[in-house]
Amino acid sequence: xNVGRTRIxxxxxxxxxxxxxxxxxxxxRAAKEILGHARISVTMEIYAHGDQDSRTEAISKISGELFxxxxx
Numbered sequence: 001x002n003v004g005r006t007r008i009x010x011x012x013x014x015x016x017x018x019x020x021x022x023x024x025x026x027x028x029r030a031a032k033e034i035l036g037h038a039r040i041s042v043t044m045e046i047y048a049h050g051d052q053d054s055r056t057e058a059i060s061k062i063s064g065e066l067f068x069x070x071x072x
Contacts, residue, residue, distance in 0.1 A: 014035060015047055017034070018031060018046075022049075031047075035047060
């Protein structure tokens with residue numbers, strides 16, 4: 001499929017799906033099954049990409065545990 005000049009491959013959609021599942025907090029085991037992987041490590045290391053919102057949320061949780069408040 002071509003959108004403008006950007007080519008979108010089916011494989012790209014698998015990466016997008018993996019990342020969306022992670023962002024929706026779907027369990028790694030369920031994501032592995034949805035994507036049809038034999039090992040969770042493939043799902044988490046290759047298909048579930050990180051993002052700034054996830055990192056910010058994680059740091060906020062750590063801050064809350066350490067200092068009793070959340071970073072905003």
